[in-house]
Amino acid sequence: MPDTPEAEEIAAVLVEERLVDLPELAVDQPLVSSGLLDSIDLIRLIGKLEELYGARVGDNDLRAENFETCRSISGMLARGSAV
Amino acid sequence: MLGKHIPGAFADAWRDCARAGLLGMTVPTELGGRGYRHAQALTAMMALGYGCRDNGFVFSLATHQWACVVPLWRFGDDVMRRAYLPGLLDGSRVGAFAVTEETAGSETAAIATVAVRRESRYVLNGSKTYITNAPVANTVLLFARSASGGGHGELTAFLLDTASPGCTVGPPMDTSGLPGAPLGSLRLEDVAVPAEAVLGCPGQGQFILGVAMELERTYTFAAGLGFLRRMLDETVEYTRTRRQFGGPVSRFQAIAHPLVNEQVNAELAELLLRKISLLHDEGRRAYREAAMAKLIIGEGLARTALLALRSRGAHGFTSAAGREVNDALASTIYSGTSEIQRNIIGSFMGL
Numbered sequence: 177m178p179d180t181p182e183a184e185e186i187a188a189v190l191v192e193e194r195l196v197d198l199p200e201l202a203v204d205q206p207l208v209s210s211g212l213l214d215s216i217d218l219i220r221l222i223g224k225l226e227e228l229y230g231a232r233v234g235d236n237d238l239r240a241e242n243f244e245t246c247r248s249i250s251g252m253l254a255r256g257s258a259v
Numbered sequence: 260m261l262g263k264h265i266p267g268a269f270a271d272a273w274r275d276c277a278r279a280g281l282l283g284m285t286v287p288t289e290l291g292g293r294g295y296r297h298a299q300a301l302t303a304m305m306a307l308g309y310g311c312r313d314n315g316f317v318f319s320l321a322t323h324q325w326a327c328v329v330p331l332w333r334f335g336d337d338v339m340r341r342a343y344l345p346g347l348l349d350g351s352r353v354g355a356f357a358v359t360e361e362t363a364g365s366e367t368a369a370i371a372t373v374a375v376r377r378e379s380r381y382v383l384n385g386s387k388t389y390i391t392n393a394p395v396a397n398t399v400l401l402f403a404r405s406a407s408g409g410g411h412g413e414l415t416a417f418l419l420d421t422a423s424p425g426c427t428v429g430p431p432m433d434t435s436g437l438p439g440a441p442l443g444s445l446r447l448e449d450v451a452v453p454a455e456a457v458l459g460c461p462g463q464g465q466f467i468l469g470v471a472m473e474l475e476r477t478y479t480f481a482a483g484l485g486f487l488r489r490m491l492d493e494t495v496e497y498t499r500t501r502r503q504f505g506g507p508v509s510r511f512q513a514i515a516h517p518l519v520n521e522q523v524n525a526e527l528a529e530l531l532l533r534k535i536s537l538l539h540d541e542g543r544r545a546y547r548e549a550a551m552a553k554l555i556i557g558e559g560l561a562r563t564a565l566l567a568l569r570s571r572g573a574h575g576f577t578s579a580a581g582r583e584v585n586d587a588l589a590s591t592i593y594s595g596t597s598e599i600q601r602n603i604i605g606s607f608m609g610l
Contacts, residue, residue, distance in 0.1 A: 194609055215465045216606045219546045223607075232542055235333045238459075238466035240413060 180254045181229060186246040189228065195221055203246040218243055229253065261353065265395045269441070272316055277350025281307065281320065283328040290332065290340060291348035297478075297539035301532055304478045308485025314586040315439025317486070318593075321479035322391045322440075323347070326471045327354025327400045331418060334459035334467055339418060343398055355396035355421075356471060357387040357445055364389075365599050367402075367468065372447065374403040374415055381457070383417070383425075383450040391593070393443030394431040397421050400471075401445075402464050414464030417456050425450035436585025473546050475594045476553035477535050483556050483590050484528055490567040490583060491521055498570055514570055521563045528555045547607040554600040560587040 181189070183203035190196045195217050196207070207213045213221065221243070225231040231253050242252040261270045276282055284300040286292025295303070304321065311317050328347050331354075332340060346352035363369035372385025383403055387393075399419045421428050429444035459467055495518055498509035508514050531552045535545040564587030568575040575581060591597045 215469060216603060218466075219469055219544070220607055222544060223547070226543055233544075234542075235459075235466075235470070238463060238470075240462050240465075 181250060183245070183247040183250040186249045189224060190221070190246065193220075193224055195224070201246065205246070206244060207246070208240045208244050213243065221249075225249075225253065261351065261395070262397065265353075269316070269319075269395060269439070272313070273320075273353065274350045276320055277348065281324075282350065283324055283332070283344070283348045285329060286332050286344065286348065290344050292332075292344075297536040298533070300478060301481050301536040304481035305485040305488075305529070305532075308482030308487075309489045310485070312489075313439040314486050314583070315437035317439075317482050318437055318479065318589075319353075319392055319395075319440040321482050322356060322475070323354040323396075325474040325478045326356035327398065329474055330400060330416075330467055330471045331458065333470065334416070334463070335418070338455065339458070343418060347398060352398045353392055353396045355390050355392040355399045357390050357393070357399050357401040358468060359387060359389045360385065361388055365596060370402060370404055370414065372401070372403040374405050374417065376405070376454075377451075379454050380451045381415075381417070381454065383419075383447045383452065386444065386446045388429075388444040389432070389442060390445060391440055391442055393421075393428060393445055394441040399445065400458065400467075401447075402468060405461055413462035414468065415461045416458040416464045416467045417452060418458050419450070419452060419456065421445070423450050423452065434589075436582070436587075436589050469546065472594060473544065473549045476549035476600075477532060477539075477545070479594065480553050480556040480590070481532050483560055484525060484532065486587070487521070487556065487560050487563050488525055490563050490580075490587075491518060491525065494518060494563075494567045494570050494580075501571075508570075517562075517566050518570070521559060521566065524555065524559050528552060528559065531555065547604060550595075550600040550603040553594060554597050554604070557590040557597055557600075560590045563587065 187201040187203055191198060191201050196212050222233045225233060237252055242248055261273065280293045283292040284295040284303055285297060288294040308317055331343055343352065347354055358367055360370060360372065363371065372383065372387065374381045374383050385403065387401065397420060399421055401417050401419050402414050403417060405413050405415045419426065425448045427446040429446065432442045434442055498514050499507050501508045531548060535548045535552060538545040564584040568580045568584055571578065571580050
């Protein structure tokens with residue numbers, strides 16, 4: 177199982193996968209409240225996290241605040257799945 | 260058990276399905292379900308769609324199960340589960356799923372029903388339309404926009420009793436198909452609900468909506484695949500017995516090839532559904548695959564129903580085959596139109 181990604185790595189994934197339409201992304205850039213990630217983007221992101229890191233994003237993790245920044249996403253993954 | 264205003268035939272069939280454990284198959288047994296894995300539930304839904312000729316009733320049951328019961332089980336806390344699940348599983352409660360509004364169909368983000376927090380309660384105002392089961396449901400999973408800045412308020416899901424003061428259920432809508440699936444509207448005028456009526460937590464609505472759609476697109480459309488296969492099997496049988504020009508019409512390639520195409524399509528659709536149910540049993544998501552399955556099966560239903568009609572000639576026009584076309588066409592529209600499914604799949608492709 178790959179190590180939990182740091183916030184900077186999450187940011188790189190979002191840019192490389194074109195989940196955000198930006199050349200680069202700060203780890204504290206608001207993602208959900210700013211509308212940078214819409215509901216489909218979030219679903220795609222969850223799929224990518226599953227694929228790249230074996231992450232299991234449980235139903236109780238599905239909260240906007242967990243996806244608000246790259247830092248919060250990394251924190252969610254570090255805590256492990258909350259089903 | 261169900262309200263007296265509900266047609267006897269619906270209530271009887273509903274009770275039978277409750278006894279057979281068909282109202283919440285994947286819910287754990289300790290909560291009144293069957294504890295089925297998704298793979299088992301998939302098989303059951305396909306069989307239900309194949310075996311039950313009332314396509315609307317099957318749709319009604321599927322909506323109750325996959326868009327109300329399962330989201331409630333997955334996102335509800337113990338208090339909410341204990342309050343609603345027993346009734347939803349024993350046949351005394353019918354569930355509905357209320358997202359759509361007059362000006363918010365494909366554009367779910369345009370939802371205008373508002374939930375304003377007042378101390379320990381929320382006050383709901385707005386209206387919903389094209390809601391399956393609304394005329395017969397007593398339990399609704401309803402989506403409203405929590406009032407917050409910038410009109411970009413977050414979606415929150417509520418579990419609501421239709422008997423709540425201020426909640427008015429509209430008359431059954433006249434539909435061109437699926438007569439066995441009651442369709443209607445809801446109006447909410449200062450409906451006050453406790454904070455505990457929130458399913459999940461405030462702002463979690465968009466995620467719950469996504470989960471419900473993934474489940475519907477998979478398991479409701481598994482029943483749709485059953486319906487498709489029934490039409491196909493019966494049409495094949497008809498063309499084998501109908502004789503024209505000295506033999507069965509099934510021997511003409513113009514008749515046979517289109518039926519073959521739908522058979523191949525159905526086989527592929529089942530493989531995709533099986534992949535999805537495997538992912539679900541691993542606790543993984545399959546939103547993209549569910550959109551693909553829905554697209555394939557919905558469009559397949561429309562084509563197959565037309566084939567079933569036309570392959571029977573005038574007999575098709577004067578028999579149930581003609582009415583099933585209308586039932587089938589609905590599947591290109593509900594749970595997100597085929598066009599919306601293509602948009603979703605396109606997003607995953609980076610388009």
